[in-house]
Amino acid sequence: MLIMAERGQEVSACHNVLPGRHGTGRGRAFSAWDAGDDMKEHDETNKPVNIFVSFFSMIGRWTIRTIGNVGAMGVFFFLAFVNIFRARQIREITNQTFYIGAKSSLIVMLVALFTGMVLGLQLFYTLVKFGAVGALGSAISLSLVRELGPVLTAIMITARAGSAMAAEIGILRNSEQIDALYTMGVDPIRYLISPRVAASIISFPLLTAFFDLIGIIGGYITGVLLLGTNAGTYFYRVQSSIDLVDIQGGFIKALVFGAIVSCICCFQGYFCHMRSDGFGAKSVGLATVSAVVISCVMILISDYVVTSLLM
Numbered sequence: 001m002l003i004m005a006e007r008g009q010e011v012s013a014c015h016n017v018l019p020g021r022h023g024t025g026r027g028r029a030f031s032a033w034d035a036g037d038d039m040k041e042h043d044e045t046n047k048p049v050n051i052f053v054s055f056f057s058m059i060g061r062w063t064i065r066t067i068g069n070v071g072a073m074g075v076f077f078f079l080a081f082v083n084i085f086r087a088r089q090i091r092e093i094t095n096q097t098f099y100i101g102a103k104s105s106l107i108v109m110l111v112a113l114f115t116g117m118v119l120g121l122q123l124f125y126t127l128v129k130f131g132a133v134g135a136l137g138s139a140i141s142l143s144l145v146r147e148l149g150p151v152l153t154a155i156m157i158t159a160r161a162g163s164a165m166a167a168e169i170g171i172l173r174n175s176e177q178i179d180a181l182y183t184m185g186v187d188p189i190r191y192l193i194s195p196r197v198a199a200s201i202i203s204f205p206l207l208t209a210f211f212d213l214i215g216i217i218g219g220y221i222t223g224v225l226l227l228g229t230n231a232g233t234y235f236y237r238v239q240s241s242i243d244l245v246d247i248q249g250g251f252i253k254a255l256v257f258g259a260i261v262s263c264i265c266c267f268q269g270y271f272c273h274m275r276s277d278g279f280g281a282k283s284v285g286l287a288t289v290s291a292v293v294i295s296c297v298m299i300l301i302s303d304y305v306v307t308s309l310l311m
Contacts (some may be wrong), residue, residue, distance in 0.1 A: 004200060012155060050139050073264070083193075084197065084198045089190075093199055095194045097199040099196075111212040112212075115152060116214065117219065117221055117222075123219075133158060135179060136219070137219070137233070138237040141242050145250050146249060151303055153204065153208045153300045154254070154257035162291060165262070169192060171270040172192070173272055174273060205255060205258070208250060212250065264291055265291040269287050
């Protein structure tokens with residue numbers, strides 16, 4: 001009897017230790033699997049909600065960052081514009097005007113010539129269908145003075161001088177020369193940024209005027225010399241169709257474009273060391289690319305805004 005009692009205790013102990021129907025091991029295993037299944041079902045249920053939240057979180061972060069950058073750029077431009085009128089700025093403004101304006105004049109006039117020639121060619125064959133070839137001068141001159149002149153001039157200057165401004169200021173930042181100006185008590189915005197903003201505001205309208213003039217000459221070459229339109233009719237239409245309001249509108253656009261391009265390019269180069277997507281030489285390259293792309297986009301957006309305000 002004693003032996004049987006001892007065997008009964010051993011069997012019951014084995015049942016408690018070994019994973020069985022009544023043992024704790026298998027019960028705990030079942031509990032763990034059940035909890036894991038519940039967690040998977042909970043994750044699958046919340047997966048669309050998590051994607052939805054992540055999407056709007058991304059939009060919110062981008063919006064906040066964009067608003068912050070626009071505000072910082074506005075303050076940056078205000079400080080640069082105010083410092084234009086400080087003493088001893090004429091010499092540096094003259095140098096920057098020569099670099100931004102005079103050295104960009106060749107490429108601007110080349111683009112203007114072929115833009116006018118293409119306009120003359122396309123508009124000639126379009127107007128022939130309606131029997132209105134005499135309006136060729138009006139169509140070319142108004143297209144250039146109102147829209148194509150300011151916009152293409154701004155894009156050409158951005159490609160040449162704007163990228164150079166961003167790269168030059170970015171190199172100055174990474175080589176700690178801007179920090180050296182702070183150490184010497186020189187305001188970097190007054191010394192580096194203000195002359196470039198002033199030179200851009202001066203150069204853009206002047207180069208726009210050259211673009212309009214050369215473009216009209218290009219239309220004359222195509223429409224009159226190559227396609228045989230009457231020269232007197234061409235120039236009469238040019239003179240009679242352009243009003244002072246059209247010229248003023250083109251110059252206002254050029255001024256706005258000059259301020260936008262100079263501010264964006266200088267801002268991107270000045271703060272290239274704060275970029276999160278690169279540092280060193282890579283940050284300068286990324287800042288230059290961003291300056292050109294953002295400037296071109298803002299030129300087109302501001303062109304629509306200014307045009308709608310002037311109409």
